[in-house]
Amino acid sequence: MATIKAAILGFGTVGQGIYHILNEKRQELREKLGVELEVTKILVTDASRERVPGTHHLMTESIDEVLAEKGLQVVFEAIVNEEPAFSYLKQAVAHKCHVITANKVMFAKRGAELEALAKANGVFVGYEASVAGGVPIIKTMKNILLVNDVSRVQGILNGTTNYILTKMRAEGWSFDDALKEAQSLGYAEADPFNDVSGQDAFKKLMILSSLAFDEQPNWSDVEVIGIEKITAAQVAEATEKGLRYRHVAEVEKRANGEIHAKVSPLLVDKEHPLYPVDDVFNAVAMETNYIGTLSITGPGAGMYPTASVMVEDYAEIIGKRAGFTVTI
CATH class of the missing domain: 3.30.360.10 (Dihydrodipicolinate Reductase; domain 2)
Known part of the structure; x- marks a missing residue:
C-alpha cells in the first residue's frame, strides 16, 4: 500500500485537531483511499515544547527541514497570519505538494495567486476551512x-x-x-x-x-x-x-x-x-x-469542526489524484 507523507504547519488548536483526526480515522482513511497517511513533520515556533504526547520527534522550527522530507506530498497549514503562511505554502507548492489551509486572512488576499501557482505545478489547494469552520x-x-x-x-x-x-x-x-x-x-x-x-x-x-x-x-x-x-x-x-x-x-x-x-x-x-x-x-x-x-x-469554529473539513479536503484531493470519489 502506498504511503502519503504529510506535514502540519502550526500546531495550535486546529493543527492538533488535524493530527488527532488523522490518527483516529487512520484505518478508515486507509480503507477508503487505499493509501497510508503518515504525518512526518510538524512545524512549530518552539520545538522544545511537546504539545501532544508522542510528537516531539516530528517537530521542527525550520520550513526548509519540512520541505526536505523525502516523499512529502501534502501540507496542512494552520497558521494565523498572512505571513509566513503564504511564503511557506508557495514553497510547498513549488515542491509539488498539495496544500490545505484554514487561513482566511492569507487566502482572502492571496488565494487566487496560490491557486494559480498550484495549477502550474499540477497540485491542488484545499481551503474549505478558511470560511465558516465546519460548514462545507x-x-x-x-x-x-x-x-x-x-x-x-x-x-x-x-x-x-x-x-x-x-x-x-x-x-x-x-x-x-x-x-x-x-x-x-x-x-x-x-x-x-x-x-x-x-x-x-x-x-x-x-x-x-x-x-x-x-x-x-x-x-x-x-x-x-x-x-x-x-x-x-x-x-x-x-x-x-x-x-x-x-x-x-x-x-x-x-x-x-x-x-x-x-x-x-x-x-x-x-x-x-x-x-x-x-x-x-x-x-x-x-x-x-x-x-x-x-x-x-x-x-x-473549534478544534474538530475546522480540522475535520481540512481532512475532508485531503480525502477529496487524494480521491481526485486516484481518479475516484471519496465520501467521509
Whole structure:
C-alpha cells in the first residue's frame, strides 16, 4: 500500500485537531483511499515544547527541514497570519505538494495567486476551512456553480458575534457581559477586535466573493460595521417585534455587473433564512437562478469542526489524484 507523507504547519488548536483526526480515522482513511497517511513533520515556533504526547520527534522550527522530507506530498497549514503562511505554502507548492489551509486572512488576499501557482505545478489547494469552520460551504458552492449562477450570498460567518447576540437576546445580557462569557468559553480571543468589528467575517466574505463571482470588490469600498454599539435595550425592543439581530456578511452581483459587499448588524424576521441560527453556529444563504435560495448551517469554529473539513479536503484531493470519489 502506498504511503502519503504529510506535514502540519502550526500546531495550535486546529493543527492538533488535524493530527488527532488523522490518527483516529487512520484505518478508515486507509480503507477508503487505499493509501497510508503518515504525518512526518510538524512545524512549530518552539520545538522544545511537546504539545501532544508522542510528537516531539516530528517537530521542527525550520520550513526548509519540512520541505526536505523525502516523499512529502501534502501540507496542512494552520497558521494565523498572512505571513509566513503564504511564503511557506508557495514553497510547498513549488515542491509539488498539495496544500490545505484554514487561513482566511492569507487566502482572502492571496488565494487566487496560490491557486494559480498550484495549477502550474499540477497540485491542488484545499481551503474549505478558511470560511465558516465546519460548514462545507466551499464544496457546496463549487457544485452549485457547475450549473447555477449565484446572485447573492448572505452569511453569519463569525461564531463569536453570533454567540454574543444570542446571549443578549436570550439572557438579556449587555454586550460587555456576553463578550466576557464568550472569552471565558474560548469563543473569543483576549483581543476580540477582529471578531466583534466584523473584520474576520469580511475576510471570509471576500473568499466567497472570489468563488461566487470570480472577483472581489475593492476592499476599501466595503462598509464593515461591528456589533459593539448594539445595546441590550435595542435587542429587547427587536425581540418584542419578533425580530433578531444577526451580524450579516453579504455580497451580491448587481444588474450592472458591479460587485457590492457589506458586513453589518441586520434585523431579520422569521422568514429570513438566518433567523433560527443561534449560538456559535455559522450559516450561509445563497440565492441562485435555478435552485432558488439554499441555506447551509453548522459549527463555525473549534478544534474538530475546522480540522475535520481540512481532512475532508485531503480525502477529496487524494480521491481526485486516484481518479475516484471519496465520501467521509
